[in-house]
Amino acid sequence: MCSNKECAKPMKKSVLEKKQIPQCAVELAGRLVKRVAWPERRQAMAEVTLALLDGKARTAEAVFGWGRSAVELGLQELRTGIVCINDLSQRRKPKSEEKHPQLLTDIRRIMDPNSQAQSHLRTPWSYTHMTAKAVRTALLENGSLAAELPAVRTLSNILNRQGYRLRRVEKSRVQKKRRGRTRSLRM
Numbered sequence: 667m668c669s670n671k672e673c674a675k676p677m678k679k680s681v682l683e684k685k686q687i688p689q690c691a692v693e694l695a696g697r698l699v700k701r702v703a704w705p706e707r708r709q710a711m712a713e714v715t716l717a718l719l720d721g722k723a724r725t726a727e728a729v730f731g732w733g734r735s736a737v738e739l740g741l742q743e744l745r746t747g748i749v750c751i752n753d754l755s756q757r758r759k760p761k762s763e764e765k766h767p768q769l770l771t772d773i774r775r776i777m778d779p780n781s782q783a784q785s786h787l788r789t790p791w792s793y794t795h796m797t798a799k800a801v802r803t804a805l806l807e808n809g810s811l812a813a814e815l816p817a818v819r820t821l822s823n824i825l826n827r828q829g830y831r832l833r834r835v836e837k838s839r840v841q842k843k844r845r846g847r848t849r850s851l852r853m
Contacts (some may be wrong), residue, residue, distance in 0.1 A: 681719050684730045691833045692718065705749055712740030749775070762824060769805075769816075770828070776804045777830055794830050798822035 682692065695718065699721055701708045713736055715726040717727040723737040743749055763770050780796050796804075816824070 681722065681725055685718065687718055690775055699732075701843065704752055706726075706741075708736050708740035708742075709743055709749075711737050712744045715741065716744070762820055763827075769824075772808065773801060773821075773824065773828070776801055776808075777825070777828075798825055801825065804809065805817060 687805075695714045699707060699714060702710045711726065711732055715721055715723065719729065721741060723734045723741065726732055726737045727734040739750060761824045764808060777794060777796065780794050798818050802815060802818055802821050815821075815847075836848075
């Protein structure tokens with residue numbers, strides 16, 4: 667039996683009533699399709715749509731809450747036998763370093779003389795006192811065009827990805843002067 671919460675969804679009744687398909691069977695089919703990985707899920711959606719809803723993608727969208735375009739693509743895959751492969755790696759925006767590979771070498775040339783490793787060498791980070799704004803200014807002085815350079819915030823992200831951390835450099839930290847012996851040595 668279906669609980670009241672599950673059966674409360676508005677459903678398109680025409681095709682379901684014609685075929686006398688109980689609502690629990692529709693919900694079961696929806697839950698089973700969710701367990702299938704992509705791109706097989708599209709084909710499963712298409713098969714369920716063909717079997718229960720006469721191949722109507724709009725009705726599948728209303729009944730199951732699936733994306734109509736995914737169901738239509740699954741129907742096309744079933745008709746043609748050609749499976750579309752999802753290339754999710756190409757959907758992201760390329761990083762500034764990938765668009766302008768010379769940018770990284772210019773940044774390293776500016777940052778390396780002005781940074782140092784941690785005194786204990788526990789991390790691979792280089793600590794520096796230069797801000798991203800100062801790096802952008804130095805890049806502009808070296809002849810880079812302002813239109814080609816990324817914004818200050820983007821440069822800050824690039825510096826973080828490359829392992830440069832904005833901290834006070836160890837060499838410039840003032841040493842405390844101690845007068846006399848420490849408390850532990852007095853005892």
